[in-house]
Amino acid sequence: MSATIGYTRSVIAAAMLLVLAACTTTHIASMEEPAAAPMTGQTNDPAPGFDNITAGSEEDFILNAGRRIYFTQDSATLDSVAMATLDNQATWLNKNPNWLVKLQGFADDSGSASKMVALSQKRADAAMAYLASKGVDARRMWAKGYGKDREVRDCAERSCKVQNRRVVSNLRTQRDDEGA
Template identity: 55%
Template sequence: MTTRLRRVNSGILLAAVCSFGLAGCNTASNLATPNVTNAPAAGFASIEPGSEEEFIINVGRRIYFDKGSATISSEAKMTIDNQAVWLKQNKKWLVKVQGHADDPGSEAAQKTLSAKRAAAVQSALVQRGVDPKRMWTKGYGVERPVTDCDEVTCQSQNRRVVVNLRDEFDASAPQRN
């Protein structure tokens, strides 16, 4: 019994010494290692406020839709809310709202659906206070897929609207006065 008690006590003592030793080592190494957890990611250290990079990285420019639908989901509404706040703060940007589709149906049906998706997002931005004179829409249908694949999850990436920032109106914009 005493041999067994000595082994248990020795084990406890060894565990305590190891724990203290490891904790001490951890503390020493933490002092020597800088805290980089919240440091900016490489390549993104100098994102300028109000820049296109800030919009893409911090706000998000893509809104996804269900198959065959131009109805904005509750998740997409959160993205649109963030876009509207940012766009109202950064009035120098024009906005091209580009609709895309990858749904069953003819090419003409896809163009129509993609245009409806773009119009829905533009309307949502206007409802949130973004000046409609700064925006225009274009429906691309299936012309510009993000990915070309057969899997349902892969195809869903093509059912989207992309809110792109522009310095000037392009040829697809209606004539502005």
């Protein structure tokens, strides 16, 4: 008799599991969360968490134009990758004339502090000149070189140092102190 009770309990438990498995929470979930944007596999699909970015916002600039360009050691020459990013920035800035942009230049530790400040200023100036050549009003931009004072990472490896040789484009609603 106990074998029959054990068998009956097993059958009832299996039946309950089947009933629970047949239930779905899809309908409830669809009411609680908005549907994710369909992914097409294209490079311009929205990044997860970035599908509700307001056009013309700082987040839109960062995501769709890019805000950093990089340089080779001891150079302020724009390469094709930097120019492509600056082209995207110029297009975005020309569509959003309410924003100002501060171009902040940086360097690694491959020379004296004064040399790196001068080089980082040349990098920021090169980026600003390029943006101006693409129609961005020069009155909306200013450049500041910081040298090696604001390193992304303090490191000795070549692959790491490149992160410090950069210009960062920061959006502003008004001009800030030129020295900051």
